[in-house]
Amino acid sequence: IVCLFKLMMNCDLTELNSEADMAxxxxxxAIDIGANEQEACDRFEQVLLDSYRSSLKTRFDWFFHALNHIKS
Structure with a gap:
């Protein structure tokens, strides 16, 4: 997945345009601390869930994202 994001750096995404974003x-x-694939997936899932649960804006974003896919 990291390689795919590295390739996406050339797509002019404001959220992904520098080595700091890749870091x-x-x-x-958790790649920098030597996590295996399962640990990395678990950590990423936890970060994603924490973000989802902690932000009203994020909840609205996910709601409208899901709604958009239901219409499609």
Whole structure:
């Protein structure tokens, strides 16, 4: 997945345009501390759930994202 994000750096995404963004991704996946694939997946899932649960804006974003896919 990290390789895919690295390739996406050339897509002019404001959230993913520097090595600092890639470092954050590696930290989120716990790659820098030697996590195996399952540990990295578990850590990423926890970060995602924490973000989802802690932000009203994120909840609205997910709601409308899901709603958009229901219409499709």
């Amino acid at each position: 954050y991704l590696r930290q989120t996946f």
